Amino acid sequence: RYDFDFEGSPCQPVALVKQGRMAGMLHHLDSAAAFGALSNGRAGRAPLLASGIPNAYTVTPRIFIVEPGQAKAEMLPELLGDGLRITESYDPFHCLDIASGHFSIPCRGILYKNGKPAGSVASIAIHGELSELFQAIELVGDDLRIAPFLMTHAYCVGAPSLLVSRLVVSGK
Numbered sequence: 001r002y003d004f005d006f007e008g009s010p011c012q013p014v015a016l017v018k019q020g021r022m023a024g025m026l027h028h029l030d031s032a033a034a035f036g037a038l039s040n041g042r043a044g045r046a047p048l049l050a051s052g053i054p055n056a057y058t059v060t061p062r063i064f065i066v067e068p069g070q071a072k073a074e075m076l077p078e079l080l081g082d083g084l085r086i087t088e089s090y091d092p093f094h095c096l097d098i099a100s101g102h103f104s105i106p107c108r109g110i111l112y113k114n115g116k117p118a119g120s121v122a123s124i125a126i127h128g129e130l131s132e133l134f135q136a137i138e139l140v141g142d143d144l145r146i147a148p149f150l151m152t153h154a155y156c157v158g159a160p161s162l163l164v165s166r167l168v169v170s171g172k
Helices: 029-035 073-080 130-135
Strands: 043-045 057-059 063-065 083-089 102-113 116-129 137-140 145-148 156-159 162-164 168-171
Touching: 073 083, 073 162, 083 116, 116 130, 130 137
Parallel strands: 063 156
Antiparallel strands: 043 057, 083 102, 102 116, 116 168, 137 162, 145 156
């Protein structure tokens, strides 16, 4: 909604990962000074994002997306074969350890057999490390869904459909 952050710094697009490697960082004024960089407008209020760490502000995404690829999204379920299509995830930011990259994200989805829907699953979670997840991406769809973060609507997250070769899933 705004072209500036909590500190009044202009928001700039930032590519965080390119071809599976870290390419940039999100900065507010203090973090930018610590790294000898310029702020890219990522200061946000901390109470909802800092997990109880008392500070006035923190680095936050504005619109956090995975850019669309070339694969036709409608073809990905057929290429899935036997697997799981995650259709909804809940609260990914509070289920991610930003120091280690470990994640455990509650979600639901559709079970596929031979590329065809075979039933729905709920009360499941996907687990792993972000670096391993990025390495397991085989295809990136040409679609893109952007939605406000469910709890705050202060920023948005989005991604195209992804075909992932391996992912740890637990639950029913």
